[in-house]
Amino acid sequence: MVTELLLSYTxxxxxxxxxxxxxxxxxxxxxxxxxxxDSDPENSS
Structure with missing residues (x-):
């Protein structure tokens, strides 16, 4: 039971x-x- 819960959480x-x-x-x-x-001057226009 605990192993399945741990496996699902993992x-x-x-x-x-x-x-x-x-x-x-x-x-x-x-x-x-x-x-x-943005740093490209050709695309800023």
């Missing part, structure tokens, strides 16, 4: 961690691209 934690990593990398990429475009 799986949930792993899934949440994976989603957090994917979201963080996506957000970082979007911010980096936006900063790159």
């Amino acid at each position: 799986t949930l934690a792993v899934l949440l961690g994976f989603c957090a990593v994917v979201f963080a990398s996506y957000l970082g990429t979007m911010l980096a691209l936006r900063e790159f475009h």
Whole structure:
């Protein structure tokens, strides 16, 4: 009983961690691209 509960919590934690990593990398990429475009003088016009 306790083992199944622990396993389910571990799986949930792993899934949440994976989603957090994917979201963080996506957000970082979007911010980096936006900063790159903002610093580009040709795209500011």
